[in-house]
Amino acid sequence: MYKLYVYDHCPFCIKARMIFGLHDLPFDLIMLPNDDEATPKAMIGRKMLPILEYNGHYMGESMDIIAHIEQAGTPVLTGPTRPELTDWIQRTSGPLYRQFLPRAACAPFPEFSTTSGRAYFVRNKEKSTGLFSDILNEGPQALSGLNTLLSELAPLIQDTSAVNGTLSTDDIHLFAHLHSLSLIRGLVYPDEVEAYRKAMSAKAGIPLLDDLAV
Ligand SMILES: N[C@@H](CCC(=O)N[C@@H](CS)C(=O)NCC(=O)O)C(=O)O
Structure with missing residues (x-):
């Protein structure tokens, strides 16, 4: 099961959350306290969310998370950008x-x-x-x-x-x-x-x- 660590207010976290909804893919959504520096630093070496946890791996960067979910399933973001x-x-x-x-x-x-x-x-x-x-x-x-x-x-x-x-x-x-x-x-x-x-x-x-x- 994918675990996504986010702040509820964070627009980059919204981007990462979107790809799970668009793929209809279940995941655990975990909200960290804003002053918890230790948890994200232990995962990716810096205090920055979103972070995706899967199979013992940790991935930061919202657009990397989106690319990972797109590659793992049938891509949905197939259109051109303008x-x-x-x-x-x-x-x-x-x-x-x-x-x-x-x-x-x-x-x-x-x-x-x-x-x-x-x-x-x-x-x-x-x-x-x-x-x-x-x-x-x-x-x-x-x-x-x-x-x-x-x-x-x-x-x-x-x-x-x-x-x-x-x-x-x-x-x-x-x-x-x-x-x-x-x-x-x-x-x-x-x-x-x-x-x-x-x-x-x-x-x-x-x-x-x-x-x-x-
Ligand atoms: N490039 C990163 C940016 C993520 C980002 O800026 N996250 C902010 C929250 S919106 C953050 O965690 N900042 C550190 C903090 O709030 O202490 C991404 O796209 O994932």
Whole structure:
């Protein structure tokens, strides 16, 4: 049985989780506390998730995990990728994670169930973002750039069951972004984007975070 070690908030972990859902492959999902450095270091030599454990092996790197599962079964990510999607995903990363990280820090994720786990996350991430409280106090206009990006995404979606018509790694990267975006309350989803993120959530077996959104 495959074991996948993740943080529930982690977008790279969402990518690794997706491939199990898309293959309909059973696996054990294990959430580590955010301040547990010893467990991942013992497995892959550094404090980084996701990690896949199988047959006594440990594998880090989300896209390596995806490639491994694809090779072990009948591949499902058989479609081409499109540069427009790569470009959209890259342009969205900065504004998305600036708004996502402070919200993740307040959310009831299992990796933050201890005070020390949550404090570890805040301490580490605020080094690059600045104070989370400053970002959360920016007000609704702080989301206008993300809403513009969502409106630009709509015409790029060719099919609600696969962004380019056939599943590809674009769907992995795009859904990971949409999953993180779902923690941000007040975003406006064009119909195509709404239909796509719901369809992909069901197909991958990964709930969106709408109910936790702040
Ligand atoms: N390149 C890695 C990146 C994984 C990554 O950045 N994971 C983050 C969580 S989102 C992590 O474990 N960071 C260390 C920490 O949070 O302490 C992958 O794709 O698997």
